Amino acid sequence: MTNLMNAIIVLCEGQITLSKEYIGQDKNVLVQYSTCPEYGSNVNALDTRQIEDVCGNTCTTSCFTPSGGGPNPNDCHIIADALRFQSQNIGALFTIGTGTNNTVVIQFASCLSFFVNQDTAPIEYCRTDWANLIDFIAPNCQATQNAHGGLCVATNQQWFAQVQHS
Numbered sequence: 001m002t003n004l005m006n007a008i009i010v011l012c013e014g015q016i017t018l019s020k021e022y023i024g025q026d027k028n029v030l031v032q033y034s035t036c037p038e039y040g041s042n043v044n045a046l047d048t049r050q051i052e053d054v055c056g057n058t059c060t061t062s063c064f065t066p067s068g069g070g071p072n073p074n075d076c077h078i079i080a081d082a083l084r085f086q087s088q089n090i091g092a093l094f095t096i097g098t099g100t101n102n103t104v105v106i107q108f109a110s111c112l113s114f115f116v117n118q119d120t121a122p123i124e125y126c127r128t129d130w131a132n133l134i135d136f137i138a139p140n141c142q143a144t145q146n147a148h149g150g151l152c153v154a155t156n157q158q159w160f161a162q163v164q165h166s
């Protein structure tokens with residue numbers, strides 16, 4: 001048995017990881033609060049001190065070409081279900097901070113997804129919305145579509161969610 005507790009998801013060079021935990025019914029889906037140097041906070045969608053709830057906001061999906069090396073959509077579906085389980089048992093919303101804490105990374109087996117807050121203020125997103133995005137992107141950005149994962153960028157650039165091979 002591998003020692004899950006030592007695992008860390010490596011997303012990029014220069015990554016900063018602030019915390020990690022296992023979620024889901026079987027506690028086998030790893031979630032990290034991290035950041036990558038290239039994901040800065042660069043928009044200011046709403047000038048408010050309140051944390052903005054961005055659940056249901058529209059985003060535009062793009063797949064990464066070419067085909068080959070995408071995540072297994074079944075692994076991605078386990079992540080999506082872990083997020084739904086968390087939504088039911090912990091809460092509908094999760095907060096994504098700014099600066100060095102603007103990225104939430106989640107991984108199971110071949111599938112990795114991360115959510116970046118590009119706003120200069122913290123935002124809240126629905127766990128079930130993230131689950132639905134993962135369940136949409138993973139099977140629709142596969143070899144058949146000449147792709148290997150993809151992302152969905154909020155219409156106002158405030159955030160994006162990506163799905164790729166771990």
Ligand SMILES: *[C@@H]1O[C@H](CO)[C@@H](O)[C@H](O)[C@H]1NC(C)=O
Nearest residue numbers: 018019033095096097101122
């Ligand atoms: C990172 O952001 C999350 C969500 O806002 C928060 O719960 C956590 O405490 C933050 N971590 C650090 C080290 O600031």
